[in-house]
Amino acid sequence: MQRESDMSGESQTISEYIVHHLTNLTYGRLPEGTVRYDGSVVGEGGQWAMAHGGEEIAAMGFNAVHVDSLAWSIGLGILFCWLFRRVAKQAQSGVPSGLVNFAEMVVEFVDGTVKDTFHGRNPLVAPLALTIFCWVFLMNLMDLLPVDLVPHLLGLAGVGYQKIVPSTDPNITMGMALGIFILMLYYSIKVKGFGFVKELTLNPFNHPAFIPVNLFMEVVGLLAKPFSLGLRLFGNMYAGEMIFILIAALFSAGIAWMLPAGLLQMGWAIFHILVITLQAFIFMVLTIVYLSMAHEDH
Amino acid sequence: MNINLTLIGQMVAFIVFVAFCMKYVWPPIVAAMQERAEKIADGLAAADRASHDLELAQKRAVEQMKAAKAEAASVIDAANKRANALIEEAKNAASAEAEKVKASALAEIEQEKNRAKAELRAELASLTFLGAEKVLGAAIDQSAHADLVSKLTAELH
Numbered sequence: 432m433q434r435e436s437d438m439s440g441e442s443q444t445i446s447e448y449i450v451h452h453l454t455n456l457t458y459g460r461l462p463e464g465t466v467r468y469d470g471s472v473v474g475e476g477g478q479w480a481m482a483h484g485g486e487e488i489a490a491m492g493f494n495a496v497h498v499d500s501l502a503w504s505i506g507l508g509i510l511f512c513w514l515f516r517r518v519a520k521q522a523q524s525g526v527p528s529g530l531v532n533f534a535e536m537v538v539e540f541v542d543g544t545v546k547d548t549f550h551g552r553n554p555l556v557a558p559l560a561l562t563i564f565c566w567v568f569l570m571n572l573m574d575l576l577p578v579d580l581v582p583h584l585l586g587l588a589g590v591g592y593q594k595i596v597p598s599t600d601p602n603i604t605m606g607m608a609l610g611i612f613i614l615m616l617y618y619s620i621k622v623k624g625f626g627f628v629k630e631l632t633l634n635p636f637n638h639p640a641f642i643p644v645n646l647f648m649e650v651v652g653l654l655a656k657p658f659s660l661g662l663r664l665f666g667n668m669y670a671g672e673m674i675f676i677l678i679a680a681l682f683s684a685g686i687a688w689m690l691p692a693g694l695l696q697m698g699w700a701i702f703h704i705l706v707i708t709l710q711a712f713i714f715m716v717l718t719i720v721y722l723s724m725a726h727e728d729h
Numbered sequence: 730m731n732i733n734l735t736l737i738g739q740m741v742a743f744i745v746f747v748a749f750c751m752k753y754v755w756p757p758i759v760a761a762m763q764e765r766a767e768k769i770a771d772g773l774a775a776a777d778r779a780s781h782d783l784e785l786a787q788k789r790a791v792e793q794m795k796a797a798k799a800e801a802a803s804v805i806d807a808a809n810k811r812a813n814a815l816i817e818e819a820k821n822a823a824s825a826e827a828e829k830v831k832a833s834a835l836a837e838i839e840q841e842k843n844r845a846k847a848e849l850r851a852e853l854a855s856l857t858f859l860g861a862e863k864v865l866g867a868a869i870d871q872s873a874h875a876d877l878v879s880k881l882t883a884e885l886h
Contacts (some may be wrong), residue, residue, distance in 0.1 A: 459733065488731060497735040504739060508746040515754040522761035538758050555747075558755035562747045569779050597739075602732060604738025663760075 446681050450485070452578060452676045455480040455600065456592040459495025483591065497600055505598035508570040511562070520708055535539060537565065541715070548719045551726035553618070563607070564715040568665065570598040571707030575700055578679045590714050598668040598710075601661065608661030611718050615656065618725040626728055660717050671703055854882055 443451070458481050465473045468483035481498075482488045488495065518534035527535055541561045549556050573596045582593040597603040618625045631649040633644045678699060681692040858878070 457733075474855045491733070492731075495731065495733040495735075497733070501735055501738045505742050508742055512746060512749050512754065515758070516752070519754050519757040519761075521837060524761055524764035527765075535758065535762055538755075539762065542759070545814060557759075558751035559747050562743075562750040566746060600735065602735035603739045605732070606736045607743050609736070610740045610743045686805070715752050717883060 444518040445683075448680060449624060449673075449676055453484055453581065453673075454488070454592045455497040455594050456590060457488045457491065457495050458498050459488070459491030461487065461490055461632040462492075465490045481591075483602050497594070497602060499593050500597045500600040500603050503573060503595055504563055504566075504570060504603050507573070507597070508562075508566050509571060511565045511589055515561075515565070519549075520727075537561070543717060545719055548716065549723045549726070551622075551723065552724070554727065556612075556722055559614075559722075560715045564711050565719055566713050567598060567607075567728035568707060568711035570596065570603070571667065571668055571711055572596070574668060574675065574703060578672070578675045596668060596672055598664055599672045601665045604668075605657075605661035607714075609655040611660065611721065615653075615721050615725045618722060622726050625654065656666070660714065662722070665712050666715050667706060671699075671706055675703075676697055850882055854878055857881065 440446055441673075457715055459479065461467070461473045461478045461480055461482075463473055463475055463477050465487070467473065468482075468487065482491060482495065514530070518531050521531050537603055538561060541564055545560050545620070546555045576595060581595045585593045594600065623630065631653070632645050634645055634649055675696070678692055678696045681688050683696070684692075
Protein backbone atom coordinates (compact mmCIF):
# COMPACT_ATOMS: atom_id res chain seq x y z
CA MET A 432 0.00 0.00 0.00
CA GLN A 433 1.23 3.44 -0.85
CA ARG A 434 -0.12 6.26 1.18
CA GLU A 435 0.86 9.85 1.62
CA SER A 436 2.23 10.36 5.07
CA ASP A 437 0.79 13.19 7.09
CA MET A 438 4.21 13.97 8.38
CA SER A 439 6.77 14.15 5.68
CA GLY A 440 5.21 13.13 2.39
CA GLU A 441 7.10 9.86 2.39
CA SER A 442 5.27 6.76 1.25
CA GLN A 443 3.84 4.56 3.96
CA THR A 444 3.38 0.80 4.32
CA ILE A 445 0.38 -0.74 6.02
CA SER A 446 2.31 -1.35 9.20
CA GLU A 447 3.53 2.24 9.18
CA TYR A 448 -0.05 3.37 8.65
CA ILE A 449 -1.22 1.31 11.62
CA VAL A 450 1.64 2.41 13.84
CA HIS A 451 0.97 6.00 12.86
CA HIS A 452 -2.65 5.58 13.91
CA LEU A 453 -1.62 4.11 17.22
CA THR A 454 0.82 6.88 18.10
CA ASN A 455 -0.30 9.66 20.34
CA LEU A 456 0.39 13.29 19.81
CA THR A 457 2.89 13.66 22.63
CA TYR A 458 4.39 16.64 24.34
CA GLY A 459 7.20 15.87 26.76
CA ARG A 460 10.66 16.41 28.09
CA LEU A 461 13.44 14.98 26.01
CA PRO A 462 16.36 14.06 28.26
CA GLU A 463 19.79 15.45 27.72
CA GLY A 464 21.71 13.93 24.85
CA THR A 465 18.75 12.60 22.87
CA VAL A 466 19.28 12.66 19.13
CA ARG A 467 16.20 14.29 17.60
CA TYR A 468 14.44 13.36 14.35
CA ASP A 469 16.33 16.06 12.46
CA GLY A 470 19.71 14.99 13.78
CA SER A 471 20.12 17.71 16.40
CA VAL A 472 21.10 16.75 19.93
CA VAL A 473 19.17 17.89 23.00
CA GLY A 474 21.29 20.14 25.15
CA GLU A 475 21.86 20.29 28.87
CA GLY A 476 18.83 20.07 31.16
CA GLY A 477 16.70 18.40 28.53
CA GLN A 478 14.06 20.00 26.37
CA TRP A 479 10.24 20.13 26.40
CA ALA A 480 9.00 19.55 22.86
CA MET A 481 6.44 17.83 20.68
CA ALA A 482 7.63 14.30 19.97
CA HIS A 483 8.32 13.29 16.39
CA GLY A 484 7.87 9.56 16.14
CA GLY A 485 7.89 6.66 18.55
CA GLU A 486 11.58 6.82 19.43
CA GLU A 487 11.32 10.30 20.82
CA ILE A 488 8.19 9.31 22.76
CA ALA A 489 10.06 6.35 24.21
CA ALA A 490 12.95 8.65 25.15
CA MET A 491 10.59 10.97 27.01
CA GLY A 492 9.47 8.21 29.33
CA PHE A 493 7.11 9.34 32.10
CA ASN A 494 7.69 13.05 31.52
CA ALA A 495 5.27 13.30 28.64
CA VAL A 496 1.64 14.14 28.03
CA HIS A 497 -0.57 12.60 25.39
CA VAL A 498 -1.98 15.90 24.20
CA ASP A 499 -4.61 14.33 21.97
CA SER A 500 -5.94 11.86 24.54
CA LEU A 501 -6.05 14.45 27.25
CA ALA A 502 -7.56 17.15 25.02
CA TRP A 503 -10.30 14.88 23.70
CA SER A 504 -10.94 13.46 27.13
CA ILE A 505 -11.20 16.85 28.82
CA GLY A 506 -13.15 18.25 25.88
CA LEU A 507 -15.69 15.44 26.12
CA GLY A 508 -15.81 15.85 29.90
CA ILE A 509 -16.58 19.52 29.42
CA LEU A 510 -19.21 18.62 26.84
CA PHE A 511 -20.83 16.32 29.38
CA CYS A 512 -20.68 18.93 32.14
CA TRP A 513 -22.02 21.64 29.86
CA LEU A 514 -24.92 19.50 28.59
CA PHE A 515 -25.97 18.29 32.01
CA ARG A 516 -25.44 21.69 33.60
CA ARG A 517 -27.82 23.14 31.02
CA VAL A 518 -30.31 20.44 31.87
CA ALA A 519 -29.83 21.06 35.58
CA LYS A 520 -30.65 24.73 35.03
CA GLN A 521 -33.72 23.96 32.94
CA ALA A 522 -35.01 21.13 35.07
CA GLN A 523 -38.08 21.97 37.08
CA SER A 524 -41.03 19.99 38.25
CA GLY A 525 -43.11 20.83 35.17
CA VAL A 526 -43.44 18.71 32.05
CA PRO A 527 -39.92 17.96 30.78
CA SER A 528 -39.09 17.94 27.09
CA GLY A 529 -36.28 17.26 24.67
CA LEU A 530 -32.81 17.26 26.17
CA VAL A 531 -34.12 17.46 29.73
CA ASN A 532 -36.13 14.34 29.15
CA PHE A 533 -33.15 12.49 27.80
CA ALA A 534 -30.82 13.61 30.58
CA GLU A 535 -33.39 12.70 33.21
CA MET A 536 -33.71 9.28 31.64
CA VAL A 537 -29.94 8.81 31.98
CA VAL A 538 -29.96 10.16 35.53
CA GLU A 539 -32.82 7.88 36.48
CA PHE A 540 -31.07 4.89 34.96
CA VAL A 541 -27.85 5.64 36.83
CA ASP A 542 -29.73 6.36 40.03
CA GLY A 543 -31.58 3.05 39.73
CA THR A 544 -28.35 1.13 39.17
CA VAL A 545 -26.71 2.83 42.15
CA LYS A 546 -29.69 2.15 44.40
CA ASP A 547 -29.73 -1.51 43.35
CA THR A 548 -26.04 -2.06 44.06
CA PHE A 549 -24.94 0.47 46.64
CA HIS A 550 -26.69 0.20 49.96
CA GLY A 551 -24.61 2.66 51.94
CA ARG A 552 -25.28 6.34 52.28
CA ASN A 553 -22.85 8.40 50.26
CA PRO A 554 -23.79 11.43 48.16
CA LEU A 555 -20.69 10.96 46.03
CA VAL A 556 -21.48 7.61 44.45
CA ALA A 557 -24.42 8.52 42.23
CA PRO A 558 -22.85 11.66 40.66
CA LEU A 559 -19.61 9.71 40.29
CA ALA A 560 -21.43 6.92 38.48
CA LEU A 561 -23.23 9.41 36.23
CA THR A 562 -19.98 11.17 35.35
CA ILE A 563 -18.24 7.88 34.63
CA PHE A 564 -21.05 6.50 32.53
CA CYS A 565 -21.53 9.59 30.39
CA TRP A 566 -17.88 10.48 30.09
CA VAL A 567 -16.70 6.97 29.24
CA PHE A 568 -19.58 6.63 26.82
CA LEU A 569 -18.63 9.85 25.07
CA MET A 570 -14.97 8.83 24.93
CA ASN A 571 -15.92 5.45 23.53
CA LEU A 572 -18.27 7.11 21.08
CA MET A 573 -15.34 8.75 19.34
CA ASP A 574 -14.57 5.26 18.10
CA LEU A 575 -17.49 5.51 15.70
CA LEU A 576 -15.97 8.42 13.80
CA PRO A 577 -14.15 7.19 10.72
CA VAL A 578 -10.60 6.44 11.83
CA ASP A 579 -8.96 8.63 9.22
CA LEU A 580 -11.30 11.60 9.33
CA VAL A 581 -10.05 13.65 12.24
CA PRO A 582 -6.36 12.60 12.03
CA HIS A 583 -6.30 13.43 8.33
CA LEU A 584 -7.99 16.82 8.75
CA LEU A 585 -5.67 17.71 11.60
CA GLY A 586 -2.78 16.35 9.52
CA LEU A 587 -3.67 18.89 6.86
CA ALA A 588 -3.50 21.52 9.58
CA GLY A 589 0.01 20.33 10.44
CA VAL A 590 -0.69 18.09 13.44
CA GLY A 591 1.41 14.96 13.07
CA TYR A 592 -0.40 12.41 15.18
CA GLN A 593 -3.89 12.12 16.46
CA LYS A 594 -5.65 9.43 18.47
CA ILE A 595 -9.16 10.64 18.97
CA VAL A 596 -10.49 7.82 21.18
CA PRO A 597 -9.21 8.63 24.67
CA SER A 598 -10.35 5.29 26.08
CA THR A 599 -7.87 3.49 23.81
CA ASP A 600 -5.14 5.14 25.86
CA PRO A 601 -4.23 3.16 29.01
CA ASN A 602 -3.25 6.42 30.70
CA ILE A 603 -6.81 7.62 30.45
CA THR A 604 -8.50 4.43 31.61
CA MET A 605 -5.93 3.76 34.33
CA GLY A 606 -6.14 7.38 35.43
CA MET A 607 -9.83 6.95 36.11
CA ALA A 608 -9.31 3.51 37.64
CA LEU A 609 -6.67 4.87 40.00
CA GLY A 610 -8.95 7.73 40.96
CA ILE A 611 -11.57 5.16 41.88
CA PHE A 612 -8.94 3.09 43.68
CA ILE A 613 -8.06 6.06 45.86
CA LEU A 614 -11.73 6.52 46.66
CA MET A 615 -11.96 2.79 47.53
CA LEU A 616 -9.04 3.04 49.93
CA TYR A 617 -10.35 6.28 51.41
CA TYR A 618 -13.81 4.92 52.12
CA SER A 619 -12.48 1.55 53.28
CA ILE A 620 -10.42 3.28 55.94
CA LYS A 621 -13.08 5.84 56.75
CA VAL A 622 -15.93 3.34 57.11
CA LYS A 623 -14.12 0.32 58.53
CA GLY A 624 -11.19 1.96 60.29
CA PHE A 625 -9.11 -0.77 61.82
CA GLY A 626 -11.52 -3.30 60.34
CA PHE A 627 -9.91 -2.64 56.99
CA VAL A 628 -6.57 -3.87 58.29
CA LYS A 629 -8.31 -6.90 59.76
CA GLU A 630 -9.98 -7.54 56.45
CA LEU A 631 -6.60 -7.52 54.73
CA THR A 632 -4.83 -9.71 57.28
CA LEU A 633 -7.40 -12.12 58.72
CA ASN A 634 -9.19 -13.05 55.53
CA PRO A 635 -9.80 -15.73 54.27
CA PHE A 636 -7.86 -17.67 56.98
CA ASN A 637 -8.79 -16.29 60.36
CA HIS A 638 -5.61 -17.23 62.25
CA PRO A 639 -2.59 -15.06 63.17
CA ALA A 640 -0.22 -17.59 61.59
CA PHE A 641 -1.77 -16.97 58.19
CA ILE A 642 -1.37 -13.19 58.26
CA PRO A 643 1.38 -13.07 55.58
CA VAL A 644 -0.58 -15.36 53.26
CA ASN A 645 -3.79 -13.45 53.85
CA LEU A 646 -2.08 -10.11 53.36
CA PHE A 647 -0.55 -11.23 50.09
CA MET A 648 -3.80 -12.61 48.74
CA GLU A 649 -5.91 -9.66 49.84
CA VAL A 650 -3.48 -7.07 48.53
CA VAL A 651 -3.32 -8.83 45.18
CA GLY A 652 -7.12 -8.96 45.17
CA LEU A 653 -7.32 -5.29 46.07
CA LEU A 654 -4.82 -4.23 43.43
CA ALA A 655 -6.50 -6.40 40.82
CA LYS A 656 -9.61 -4.24 41.08
CA PRO A 657 -8.29 -0.97 39.59
CA PHE A 658 -6.16 -2.83 37.09
CA SER A 659 -8.99 -4.99 35.83
CA LEU A 660 -11.22 -1.93 35.76
CA GLY A 661 -8.86 0.22 33.73
CA LEU A 662 -7.41 -2.46 31.52
CA ARG A 663 -10.78 -3.99 30.62
CA LEU A 664 -11.98 -0.72 29.16
CA PHE A 665 -8.65 -0.05 27.52
CA GLY A 666 -8.41 -3.56 26.04
CA ASN A 667 -11.92 -3.55 24.64
CA MET A 668 -11.63 -0.13 23.08
CA TYR A 669 -8.10 -0.69 21.83
CA ALA A 670 -9.11 -3.91 20.13
CA GLY A 671 -12.15 -2.25 18.61
CA GLU A 672 -10.10 0.65 17.36
CA MET A 673 -7.56 -1.80 15.93
CA ILE A 674 -10.24 -3.59 13.93
CA PHE A 675 -11.44 -0.24 12.59
CA ILE A 676 -7.90 0.62 11.53
CA LEU A 677 -7.43 -2.77 9.85
CA ILE A 678 -10.72 -2.41 7.99
CA ALA A 679 -9.65 1.09 6.96
CA ALA A 680 -6.39 -0.36 5.69
CA LEU A 681 -8.42 -2.85 3.66
CA PHE A 682 -9.91 0.02 1.66
CA SER A 683 -6.57 0.67 0.06
CA ALA A 684 -6.07 -2.96 -1.01
CA GLY A 685 -7.74 -2.33 -4.33
CA ILE A 686 -11.03 -1.30 -5.86
CA ALA A 687 -12.49 -4.80 -5.46
CA TRP A 688 -12.11 -4.53 -1.66
CA MET A 689 -14.13 -1.34 -1.41
CA LEU A 690 -17.54 -2.97 -1.03
CA PRO A 691 -16.60 -5.74 1.43
CA ALA A 692 -14.52 -3.30 3.43
CA GLY A 693 -17.44 -0.87 3.54
CA LEU A 694 -19.78 -3.62 4.69
CA LEU A 695 -17.28 -4.74 7.33
CA GLN A 696 -16.85 -1.20 8.50
CA MET A 697 -20.60 -0.76 8.83
CA GLY A 698 -21.09 -4.10 10.55
CA TRP A 699 -18.30 -3.48 13.03
CA ALA A 700 -19.58 0.03 13.72
CA ILE A 701 -23.07 -1.29 14.42
CA PHE A 702 -21.65 -3.96 16.69
CA HIS A 703 -19.52 -1.34 18.34
CA ILE A 704 -22.54 0.72 19.33
CA LEU A 705 -23.26 -2.15 21.69
CA VAL A 706 -19.66 -2.42 22.85
CA ILE A 707 -19.17 1.24 23.69
CA THR A 708 -22.40 1.41 25.68
CA LEU A 709 -21.71 -1.89 27.40
CA GLN A 710 -18.16 -0.94 28.35
CA ALA A 711 -19.31 2.40 29.75
CA PHE A 712 -21.99 0.56 31.71
CA ILE A 713 -19.55 -2.07 33.00
CA PHE A 714 -17.09 0.59 34.10
CA MET A 715 -19.84 2.36 35.98
CA VAL A 716 -21.28 -0.77 37.59
CA LEU A 717 -17.88 -2.04 38.70
CA THR A 718 -17.10 1.34 40.21
CA ILE A 719 -20.34 1.18 42.18
CA VAL A 720 -19.65 -2.41 43.23
CA TYR A 721 -16.10 -1.65 44.38
CA LEU A 722 -17.22 1.39 46.35
CA SER A 723 -20.06 -0.64 47.79
CA MET A 724 -17.56 -3.26 48.93
CA ALA A 725 -15.46 -0.52 50.47
CA HIS A 726 -18.48 0.57 52.49
CA GLU A 727 -19.56 -2.85 53.69
CA ASP A 728 -18.22 -4.25 56.91
CA HIS A 729 -17.82 -7.98 57.06
CA MET B 730 1.28 2.05 25.38
CA ASN B 731 3.35 4.41 27.46
CA ILE B 732 2.30 5.29 30.95
CA ASN B 733 3.18 8.93 31.53
CA LEU B 734 1.93 12.21 32.92
CA THR B 735 -1.30 11.79 30.97
CA LEU B 736 -2.34 9.46 33.77
CA ILE B 737 -2.01 12.21 36.36
CA GLY B 738 -3.73 14.69 34.06
CA GLN B 739 -6.64 12.35 33.55
CA MET B 740 -6.92 11.73 37.30
CA VAL B 741 -7.08 15.46 37.97
CA ALA B 742 -9.63 15.97 35.20
CA PHE B 743 -11.62 13.05 36.57
CA ILE B 744 -11.73 14.55 40.06
CA VAL B 745 -12.70 17.96 38.70
CA PHE B 746 -15.55 16.59 36.55
CA VAL B 747 -16.87 14.38 39.34
CA ALA B 748 -16.77 17.31 41.74
CA PHE B 749 -18.57 19.51 39.22
CA CYS B 750 -21.19 16.85 38.61
CA MET B 751 -21.64 16.30 42.33
CA LYS B 752 -22.07 19.98 43.05
CA TYR B 753 -23.81 21.50 40.05
CA VAL B 754 -25.39 18.73 38.02
CA TRP B 755 -26.73 15.92 40.15
CA PRO B 756 -28.54 17.77 42.97
CA PRO B 757 -30.70 20.10 40.84
CA ILE B 758 -31.71 17.35 38.41
CA VAL B 759 -32.57 14.88 41.15
CA ALA B 760 -34.36 17.59 43.13
CA ALA B 761 -36.43 18.51 40.08
CA MET B 762 -37.27 14.88 39.46
CA GLN B 763 -38.24 14.31 43.08
CA GLU B 764 -40.35 17.43 43.09
CA ARG B 765 -42.09 16.23 39.95
CA ALA B 766 -42.67 12.81 41.47
CA GLU B 767 -44.24 14.45 44.50
CA LYS B 768 -46.33 16.67 42.29
CA ILE B 769 -47.57 13.68 40.35
CA ALA B 770 -48.32 11.81 43.56
CA ASP B 771 -50.21 14.84 44.85
CA GLY B 772 -52.08 15.11 41.58
CA LEU B 773 -53.09 11.46 41.73
CA ALA B 774 -54.19 11.85 45.34
CA ALA B 775 -56.17 14.94 44.41
CA ALA B 776 -57.79 13.05 41.55
CA ASP B 777 -58.72 10.24 43.93
CA ARG B 778 -60.12 12.72 46.38
CA ALA B 779 -62.04 14.47 43.63
CA SER B 780 -63.59 11.25 42.40
CA HIS B 781 -64.52 10.40 45.99
CA ASP B 782 -66.06 13.84 46.38
CA LEU B 783 -67.92 13.38 43.14
CA GLU B 784 -69.31 10.10 44.39
CA LEU B 785 -70.44 11.73 47.60
CA ALA B 786 -71.97 14.62 45.70
CA GLN B 787 -73.82 12.23 43.43
CA LYS B 788 -75.15 10.35 46.43
CA ARG B 789 -76.25 13.58 48.00
CA ALA B 790 -77.86 14.69 44.77
CA VAL B 791 -79.77 11.42 44.54
CA GLU B 792 -80.92 11.80 48.13
CA GLN B 793 -82.01 15.37 47.56
CA MET B 794 -83.84 14.33 44.42
CA LYS B 795 -85.64 11.62 46.38
CA ALA B 796 -86.58 14.07 49.09
CA ALA B 797 -87.77 16.58 46.54
CA LYS B 798 -89.82 13.92 44.78
CA ALA B 799 -91.38 12.84 48.07
CA GLU B 800 -92.18 16.44 48.93
CA ALA B 801 -93.64 17.06 45.52
CA ALA B 802 -95.76 13.93 45.89
CA SER B 803 -97.03 15.07 49.28
CA VAL B 804 -97.75 18.54 47.93
CA ILE B 805 -99.65 17.06 45.00
CA ASP B 806 -101.50 14.78 47.40
CA ALA B 807 -102.48 17.67 49.61
CA ALA B 808 -103.54 19.69 46.61
CA ASN B 809 -105.63 16.81 45.35
CA LYS B 810 -107.23 16.43 48.74
CA ARG B 811 -107.94 20.10 48.92
CA ALA B 812 -109.38 20.11 45.46
CA ASN B 813 -111.59 17.15 46.30
CA ALA B 814 -112.68 18.87 49.46
CA LEU B 815 -113.49 22.03 47.54
CA ILE B 816 -115.43 20.08 44.98
CA GLU B 817 -117.29 18.26 47.71
CA GLU B 818 -118.06 21.52 49.45
CA ALA B 819 -119.22 23.13 46.26
CA LYS B 820 -121.36 20.10 45.53
CA ASN B 821 -122.90 20.19 48.94
CA ALA B 822 -123.53 23.90 48.73
CA ALA B 823 -125.05 23.49 45.30
CA SER B 824 -127.29 20.64 46.37
CA ALA B 825 -128.35 22.54 49.48
CA GLU B 826 -129.15 25.55 47.37
CA ALA B 827 -131.03 23.38 44.97
CA GLU B 828 -132.91 21.84 47.86
CA LYS B 829 -133.79 25.28 49.14
CA VAL B 830 -134.89 26.49 45.73
CA LYS B 831 -136.91 23.33 45.29
CA ALA B 832 -138.51 23.71 48.71
CA SER B 833 -139.44 27.29 48.14
CA ALA B 834 -140.77 26.42 44.72
CA LEU B 835 -142.80 23.60 46.23
CA ALA B 836 -144.09 25.91 48.94
CA GLU B 837 -145.06 28.43 46.37
CA ILE B 838 -146.76 25.73 44.34
CA GLU B 839 -148.59 24.57 47.44
CA GLN B 840 -149.62 28.10 48.23
CA GLU B 841 -150.75 28.66 44.70
CA LYS B 842 -152.65 25.38 44.82
CA ASN B 843 -154.30 26.28 48.04
CA ARG B 844 -155.15 29.66 46.77
CA ALA B 845 -156.55 28.16 43.61
CA LYS B 846 -158.46 25.59 45.65
CA ALA B 847 -159.93 28.31 47.84
CA GLU B 848 -160.82 30.30 44.82
CA LEU B 849 -162.30 27.29 43.20
CA ARG B 850 -164.19 26.44 46.33
CA ALA B 851 -165.54 29.94 46.52
CA GLU B 852 -166.40 29.78 42.88
CA LEU B 853 -168.01 26.42 43.38
CA ALA B 854 -170.03 27.74 46.29
CA SER B 855 -171.20 30.67 44.38
CA LEU B 856 -171.87 28.47 41.40
CA THR B 857 -173.66 26.06 43.60
CA PHE B 858 -175.72 28.91 45.00
CA LEU B 859 -176.36 30.13 41.56
CA GLY B 860 -177.37 26.62 40.52
CA ALA B 861 -179.51 26.15 43.58
CA GLU B 862 -181.13 29.50 42.95
CA LYS B 863 -181.84 28.47 39.50
CA VAL B 864 -183.13 25.14 40.66
CA LEU B 865 -185.16 26.60 43.50
CA GLY B 866 -186.12 29.53 41.50
CA ALA B 867 -185.63 31.83 44.28
CA ALA B 868 -182.86 33.70 45.69
CA ILE B 869 -181.36 32.17 48.53
CA ASP B 870 -180.66 34.45 51.28
CA GLN B 871 -177.03 34.32 51.66
CA SER B 872 -177.02 35.25 55.26
CA ALA B 873 -179.83 32.82 56.05
CA HIS B 874 -178.00 30.03 54.66
CA ALA B 875 -174.57 31.08 55.69
CA ASP B 876 -174.32 28.08 57.96
CA LEU B 877 -175.17 25.83 55.20
CA VAL B 878 -172.75 27.41 52.84
CA SER B 879 -169.88 27.27 55.27
CA LYS B 880 -170.76 23.66 56.05
CA LEU B 881 -170.73 22.89 52.39
CA THR B 882 -167.51 24.69 51.89
CA ALA B 883 -166.01 22.69 54.70
CA GLU B 884 -167.26 19.49 53.14
CA LEU B 885 -165.73 20.41 49.85
CA HIS B 886 -162.37 20.22 51.38
